[in-house]
Amino acid sequence: MSGAPAPLPVSGLHHLKLPVLDLARSRAWYERVLGLTAKLEFADADGTVRGVSFAPLAGLRLALREDPERARALAGFDPLALAVRTRADLDTAVAGLDERGVPHGPVIAASKGWLVGVDDPDGRQLRFYTDELQPPEDGPGMGRPVA
Numbered sequence: 001m002s003g004a005p006a007p008l009p010v011s012g013l014h015h016l017k018l019p020v021l022d023l024a025r026s027r028a029w030y031e032r033v034l035g036l037t038a039k040l041e042f043a044d045a046d047g048t049v050r051g052v053s054f055a056p057l058a059g060l061r062l063a064l065r066e067d068p069e070r071a072r073a074l075a076g077f078d079p080l081a082l083a084v085r086t087r088a089d090l091d092t093a094v095a096g097l098d099e100r101g102v103p104h105g106p107v108i109a110a111s112k113g114w115l116v117g118v119d120d121p122d123g124r125q126l127r128f129y130t131d132e133l134q135p136p137e138d139g140p141g142m143g144r145p146v147a
Contacts, residue, residue, distance in 0.1 A: 034062075034082075071122045105117045
């Protein structure tokens with residue numbers, strides 16, 4: 001046999017589960033900031049709710065699970081990036097963050113589009129990226145095509 005193996009029959013992303021320090025606090029934040037609606041709660045054997053999953057947002061099913069150790073380990077990381085179509089849509093998202101009183105960074109040039117970052121309650125950065133392209137800039141952290 002030669003060459004790369006055939007791709008696995010993956011049809012898409014099923015869900016993203018984020019560990020959180022405090023489920024109630026993070027649940028309220030994600031509901032307020034993204035307008036999510038909780039659909040399922042997950043309880044431990046003693047009945048304590050430790051997880052929640054939300055109705056899909058643009059096809060993304062997001063779940064939160066109370067897991068303080070892992071949540072602390074991800075502080076400062078950016079595991080979730082949401083797409084918006086255009087720079088105008090990004091500006092609308094920024095205005096929505098402002099209306100909700102959510103602190104955020106400035107709109108900056110990304111590898112191919114624009115982005116804005118928002119810290120969630122556990123210090124992870126949620127980013128909004130445009131699908132609309134802009135001229136790439138060179139510099140550290142900027143993506144480049146694989147040769």
